[in-house]
Amino acid sequence: MTEAATELLTTADGRPLKEALATAQSRAKRRAFLLVLPLLVFVLLTFLVPIGYMLKRSVEHDGFSRSSPTLTQWFKENPEFDHMNPPEQAYAALVTDLAEMQATKNTGMAGTRINYTVPGSISLFKKGAREAAAMQPPFKGAMLALDPAWGAPELWYAMESASSELTTDFYKVAADRKLTETGWERGDDKQRIxxxxxxxxxxxxxxxxxxxxxxxxxxxxxxxxxxxxxxxxxxxxxxxxxxxxxxxxxxxxxxxxxxxxxxxxxxxxxxxxxxxxxxxxxxxxxxxxxxxxxxxxxxxxxxxxxxxxxxxxxxxxxxxxxxxxxxxxxxxxxxxxxxxxxxxxxxxxxxxxxxxxxxxxxxxxxxxxxxxxxxxxxxxxxxxxxxxxxxxxxxxxxxxxxxxxxxxxxxxxxxxx
Amino acid sequence: MALPTYASPLERVWYYTYLVICTLIFIFLIAPILIVIPLSFNAEPYFTFTEKMLTFDPAGYSLRWYDTLLTLGHPGSDTMRDEAWWSAVWERSTWVQAAKNSFWVGLWATILATFLGTVAALGLSRPEMPYRRLIMAILISPMIVPIIIIAVGMSFFFAQACVPPDSIWSTIFGPFLSEKGCLVNSHLGVIVAHAVLGIPFVIITVTATLSGFDQSLIRAAHSLGANPRTTFFKVVMPLILPGVISGALFAFVTSFDEVVAVLFIAGPDQQTIPRQMFNGIREAISPAILAVATLLVIISVALLTTVELLRRRSERLRGITPH
Structure with missing residues (x-):
């Protein structure tokens, strides 16, 4: 068939054949897709969205950030602070938040969040929150006198990280990394559970x-x-x-x-x-x-x-x-x-x-x-x-x-x- | 297969060894399933054969564990077995309630999965279908993704998937949702979860049936004056029906056997047989579990027979004769 002959081909109602074919094909495509669509929507809503929701949960935890606004604010303003020796203002913010947690009964939530990365934090938080309202400045000395664990650098790393709602901490723990004095490190071989x-x-x-x-x-x-x-x-x-x-x-x-x-x-x-x-x-x-x-x-x-x-x-x-x-x-x-x-x-x-x-x-x-x-x-x-x-x-x-x-x-x- | 006449003695020995090995593997496959049947008639609360059972002493056998199935959770076990007793069994017995839940959840999940799955399979097997491979991979994935991941995701999401109270949605869906109007702890939640798990099976069986479907039959029907609806119900449907039914049976069995999603998203009102068995095996293991197991084996034999007969019928209809 020659080029000229192809161009002349039209359908009965005079449209070019190529165009009519393209229309028919896209209609067939659409029809096939429409048959699949209801199931696709169903699977999206009941399978893909729940899994997406789960993935969101794995990088999101507001247990600490929600109940410690003062400390969160302080972390934001002082991104370069010394974890080995946090200043008095940091402790002041911490005490304010702890007292508020005690009043709103959110200590458990916050302590649990920190407990994921620094085990033993739940009891530390509960003890701190009980005493926080009665504490007098200087807060740093008072907190450290209450429990020296409040001065641990890994605790401050953990709180800094937990002050953001979005976190990769859970993946780090799941990859058996541990918070130490200098930040995240590869865990002990015996504890790589x-x-x-x-x-x-x-x-x-x-x-x-x-x-x-x-x-x-x-x-x-x-x-x-x-x-x-x-x-x-x-x-x-x-x-x-x-x-x-x-x-x-x-x-x-x-x-x-x-x-x-x-x-x-x-x-x-x-x-x-x-x-x-x-x-x-x-x-x-x-x-x-x-x-x-x-x-x-x-x-x-x-x-x-x-x-x-x-x-x-x-x-x-x-x-x-x-x-x-x-x-x-x-x-x-x-x-x-x-x-x-x-x-x-x-x-x-x-x-x-x-x-x-x-x-x-x-x-x-x-x-x-x-x-x-x-x-x-x-x-x-x-x-x-x-x-x-x-x-x-x-x-x-x-x-x-x-x-x-x-x-x-x-x-x-x-x-x- | 017979041995060729030129086989050497060593090959003959190997051939019979091979048959023995195969027999042993078949025993490995089937023996555990058959062993539960005699064990369920044990007169003692043991999970093994007693001496009396081994000597075929009738005193070693009893129906007491089947009786337990009726009377567990039903207070009047020693009363006369009149109509009131039976209706109490129907209303209160733990296992009967579990069976009822399993049946209804399975039925609705199957209807949902089969309807959506069959329609989608019709689309997927059209040559014009765009992104066919990707969509197929997504639709099959509930079978591949570990059930624990699906269950975790659903338990997070279904707890949030609630209808606002006193809205039109709550009037429509309220009766099927939990008291708080959420998908979690509700029958609808379990049905939806099981439907998702059953969909891959429907898609696989129906697309397999459609792959042997002669598309020219549709054109023949059209040329003889049938409209698309008549063509579908008179030509396509009868031919793919065996595939649809076996897909539906697969979906039903999937739901009927599913426990992990139920553990994570169902409440006390949605106890199913597998969940009851799971708890039974974890806590106090009693031969009552074996009695349920025996009943389930009978059901699976019936379902398998149905599917096999359907498969043969479908092959005969499509002109694929067994060779």
Missing amino acids: YLYLFFKTFVVSAIITVICLLLAFPVAHLLAILPMAKSSLLMILVLLPFWTSLLVRTTAWIALLQEQGIVNDALVGLGILADDNRLTMMYNMTGTIVAMTHVLLPFMILPLYSVMKVIPPSYARAARSLGATSWTTFRRVYLPQTLPGIAAGSLLVFILAVGYYITPALVGGADGQLISNLISFHMTKSNWSMAAALAAMLLAAILALYWIYDQLIGVDRLKLG
Whole structure:
């Protein structure tokens, strides 16, 4: 078709074809988008906004700033003061605020905020607030006489930072940094509880992913090569756990693995184990790993199966006929073709394991707790900002993994059963 | 799979070892689920098989834990089981209340998720859909983001999401919200939370069904004179219905099994079965939990069967024959 001929093409009512097509396409686009819009708005309001709200909570805490206007004002006017030796005016402002806190009963709120970065501050604040109204100048001497801790530089760093409503303090604490005399520093190695728990969560998730892969591979392969009638029967055995309540499965594992449980009873009954020497498999890390492996195994089997099902068996036969041993055939011909399934299953299981809550909470005991359980712990203690900061860090890790999943496999290729 | 005739003895040994390994893995998958069924008939308050149970002595078995489910929180356990007794069970028994809550929350969450999800999936599977990948990633994310993060965010937000008292909003939504008019501690809050969690499942199943949908059928319907509405209800809907129903079942199961969001945003009036079980496992673990577990296993078997039958029907309709 020549250039001239294209330009002449028009629709029945005389509009240029190109323009009519563009209109029609943008209308189709709009229509498709309008179908998705209600759900998008719903998810925005009930999912994205709450998560945004949580992120806001992680950088915002007005417990101290709201109840100490005088000191906040003083910090603003004297940004360069000496933390080692704050002047009399600073103490005067502090005493004014403490007396006001006592009157309005806000001491707990303010003390709690400082307590996040300098442990032990709640009682310090309560004591200070009780005495503040009766104090006479010079306030510095009076406060230090009351408790020398009021002169600690880390306390002044903490109060200066808390005088602003917006803060990154919770992330610093969550990254195991500590306030010292000279400001924020890397914490003592023995007290790095948060980062250690993040690290532990990732290691445990990796272990579970590897166990799941080792267990899922033979099963998925068997399902893929069996004739349809047999494999759909066996598939039900994979799907039933998938459809069974998580709490049912966790309960079952408690019944099986606890000290007076079925596995121990059987081992004792068979004479393999002495009665006073029962294995501790529940309420510790072993319990968490076993129960989580069971819960997450179908998420590994299903993607592996859907990849293995479409691998033509003729490749393996060709390799064999060309002289490869069965091991070489597996390693050089079959395994590489299953890699997309391995990647999809492993990433999915790892992502789900990192954020797991219920199973560790119920069967983990003290030793088998993961990062989600710590977030929940801070929530129950009303340490909302701390919980939010930890949750935000976990969310960042999950989103990074999700992005990798989307790039490698594509979310639209996620399948269920 | 049969062994090829040229297999060496070593390969034969490996082949049978392989079958044994697979059998063991299947046992690992299924045994924990089946084991709760006999244990729930234990006559003793133990979580393991008693000697009487192992020797199949009828005295070792009883229905007492199922009875507990009816009578917990219901004072008259020894009275005559007449109509008044049963109506008291229906009104007061802790587990029955939990079951009712679970059912209603699950039902409304499913309706919400299925309706919104199906409509969105129809849009998402149109080739003209803009930003398809990004929107899909957002809509699937409730399945990927750890439930604890969702629950924390919702518990912050739902406590603030209140309607002003004596406003028009409070008249419309008031009955579904908490006493203070907030989403937290309300049935609506739990329903909304569960609907969000169920949406990814609906999107995945319905888009999967639509991906095998022959778009020329729509053009054929149009050319035969059907308007868009007739086309949708007479041509599209019957074909995607199996996918929609299995998506709905997934959404229902998600809600029916969900405990973390309930722990964080629900109040004492929204006790569900999973929450009751969670508390039961944490505090006093009694075989009554196993009785509930058995009932839930029966429900999941029924749901799984339904989904499998639907999947086969859908494959048959779309002309994908099992090979």
